[in-house]
Amino acid sequence: MNIARSFSNWRKYRQTVNELGRMSNRELHDLGIHRSEIRRVAKEAVGI
Numbered sequence: 001m002n003i004a005r006s007f008s009n010w011r012k013y014r015q016t017v018n019e020l021g022r023m024s025n026r027e028l029h030d031l032g033i034h035r036s037e038i039r040r041v042a043k044e045a046v047g048i
Helices: 003-022 025-031 035-046
Strands: none
Touching: 003 035, 025 035
């Protein structure tokens, strides 16, 4: 994997973590995500 792709994936991961982190517990529950799962979900979303 090249550096540009790695950096792009990292940025997408951080953006996903930040967006999910700003959600309330209720909003996360509606999506079926527990707060402790945010990093795992972000990694899966980006494909890391």
